[in-house]
Amino acid sequence: EDQVTQSPEALRLQEGESSSLNCSYTVSGLRGLFWYRQDPGKGPEFLFTLYSAGEEKEKERLKATLTKKESFLHITAPKPEDSATYLCAVQAVGSSGGSNYKLTFGKGTLLTVNP
Amino acid sequence: DVKVTQSSRYLVKRTGEKVFLECVQDMDHENMFWYRQDPGLGLRLIYFSYDVKMKEKGDIPEGYSVSREKKERFSLILESASTNQTSMYLCASSLRRGAQYFGPGTRLLVL
Numbered sequence: 001e002d003q004v005t006q007s008p009e010a011l012r013l014q015e016g017e018s019s020s021l022n023c024s025y026t027v028s029g030l031r032g033l034f035w036y037r038q039d040p041g042k043g044p045e046f047l048f049t050l051y052s053a054g055e056e057k058e059k060e061r062l063k064a065t066l067t068k069k070e071s072f073l074h075i076t077a078p079k080p081e082d083s084a085t086y087l088c089a090v091q092a093v094g095s096s097g098g099s100n101y102k103l104t105f106g107k108g109t110l111l112t113v114n115p
Numbered sequence: 116d117v118k119v120t121q122s123s124r125y126l127v128k129r130t131g132e133k134v135f136l137e138c139v140q141d142m143d144h145e146n147m148f149w150y151r152q153d154p155g156l157g158l159r160l161i162y163f164s165y166d167v168k169m170k171e172k173g174d175i176p177e178g179y180s181v182s183r184e185k186k187e188r189f190s191l192i193l194e195s196a197s198t199n200q201t202s203m204y205l206c207a208s209s210l211r212r213g214a215q216y217f218g219p220g221t222r223l224l225v226l
Contacts, residue, residue, distance in 0.1 A: 012132065031212060032212070032214075034214055034215075036147045036217075041220070042219055042220065043119075043205050043207075043217030043218050043219050043220045044158075045217070046214045046215070046216055046217075049213070049214050066185045087157075087158070091212060093224075099171075100211075100212055101163065101165055101209065101211065101212060102160060102163065102173070103160075103215055105157055105158040106157065107155075107156075107157040115210070
């Protein structure tokens with residue numbers, strides 16, 4: 001069974017204080033790893049897809065990296081507007097048609113950036 | 116830009132009512148998904164569809180059914196609503212194996 005564990009559950013930073021969020025995964029064969037941002041009361045917003053170990057993606061103050069066992073979301077000089085829950089999900093190589101398209105989500109990291 | 120819309124942002128229903136949640140996507144995506152999200156439990160997959168009229172159970176299908184008569188529309192049906200179905204319901208769509216794009220969610224309260 002595919003599993004995704006995110007840590008920490010919650011993280012409080014001061015504005016400008018860089019840090020990283022962790023996503024550890026167990027999957028039989030990784031097809032892709034996805035990062036999402038979710039604001040309170042809204043649907044998750046897609047950020048990045050990573051496909052292979054060593055790959056990196058960047059968007060503004062966010063950079064996502066991938067190894068064979070985990071992914072990190074690095075936040076550089078965060079601002080209060082970066083406050084949100086960040087979700088990680090994996091897509092496994094499936095044995096049958098429909099199972100190829102499913103994502104397994106972690107429970108997320110609630111990031112709060114204080115001004 | 117991908118747009119996924121859900122028919123209601125907030126919904127209040129009575130126990131035993133039949134409830135329909137509608138989702139529409141405008142990007143010609145093959146796959147559509149229904150999740151529920153509860154505090155401490157994260158996102159849980161209820162049902163998904165990888166082609167018109169094709170559907171597959173997710174992790175928690177009990178008490179739910181779905182319908183996909185057209186490619187752009189995916190409906191979630193609560194056959195007889197119960198209080199433990201009070202939750203945030205999220206619809207998503209994707210191209211084959213790509214990222215899923217989510218709608219704004221429907222917060223359902225069953226009294």
